Amino acid sequence: MIFLRSLLNILFPSQCPLCLSASDNHSHNPICSKCWSTITRYEGPACSICGLPTVSSYTRICAECLSKKPPFAEINCYGIYDGALKESIHLLKFRGVKRLAKPLSELLLSQVTDDYDAVVPVPLHINKLREREFNQTALLGRFLSRSINKPLMLDALIKTRNTKLQTAVSGKERRANLRGAFSISNNISGLRLLLVDDVITTGATVRECAETMKRAGAQEITVVALARSMPRINT
Ligand SMILES: [Zn+2]
Ligand SMILES: [Zn+2]
Incomplete structure (x- = not known):
């Protein structure tokens, strides 16, 4: 070897x-x-539901999760979107270095149990998929589903509208940009699903995905992601 x-x-x-x-x-x-x-796991203070790392160690739930109950049970992010983790995600996503999907998915493994019925990757719109030729979250999801021995539901959640890049729109517009962008093409009623994403910024994408799956009858959605990009702190 x-x-x-x-x-x-x-x-x-x-x-x-x-x-x-x-x-x-x-x-x-x-x-x-x-x-x-x-590449290390983020161990600092964070919201116990969405994992937002700016919460002080005295508060266990962030303002957004307190004001509106999220459609997911929790978001488990491995690390902070920085340094070698950021570079690796970039190489996988934009340079097509697919071999990185395996070691990156091993990081995700430490964030999950096997207590789900299936693994669902955050989908790309068909136009984006044609452009990039692969969906990085589907690659991560495939390794993860094999490791925890649960089926990968590639076609359960589909992106029906090609939205603007989330980083190109302001905070408030992010939810509106995504509203109604996803739909369900498979029976997911009663299922406990593990939703896989690469990077979480505001969480708007996974919120919209989870809401769509909840409306279609999914019992519970847990989100797992590689990295959390640190929100800009207003000083
Ligand atoms: Zn939160
Ligand atoms: Zn080096």
Whole structure:
């Protein structure tokens, strides 16, 4: 195994985009082992429902979750969208480095139990899927579903409207941008579902997905994601 790994590294040499040293591990290539080891789980204070990390250690639920009960049971994010984790998600999503889906999905594994009926990835609109040729959350969901031995429901939730990029619209417009953008094409009535996403910013996307699935009769939705991008703090 070690021999095979060294051979693969000789055959496919590359440079770590973070520290510029030679990549030394095929499984999370081109991120080197040293940079990969800096990917750590966020352990700081966070909302116990949506995982928002700005809540003080005295408050267990954030203002948004307090004002309106979220359609999901909880959001479990592995880390903060920064450094090697951010770079790895970028490489997978925008550069098509699909091999990173496996080591990234292993990070998700530490955030989930096997207490679900099925795994549902956050879908891409068909136009976006044609452009990118694959859906990164579907790749993550596939590894996850194999690891916890639960079916992957790729077609349960579909994106019927091609929305503006969430980062291109302001906070308030984000929910409106997504309203009615998803629909259900499979019977999910009574199911406890694990919704998989890559990065959570305001949570508007997973909120809309979970609401759509709840309306279709899903019993419970738990969200798992790789990273949380830190919201801008008003000072
Ligand atoms: Zn490196
Ligand atoms: Zn919250």
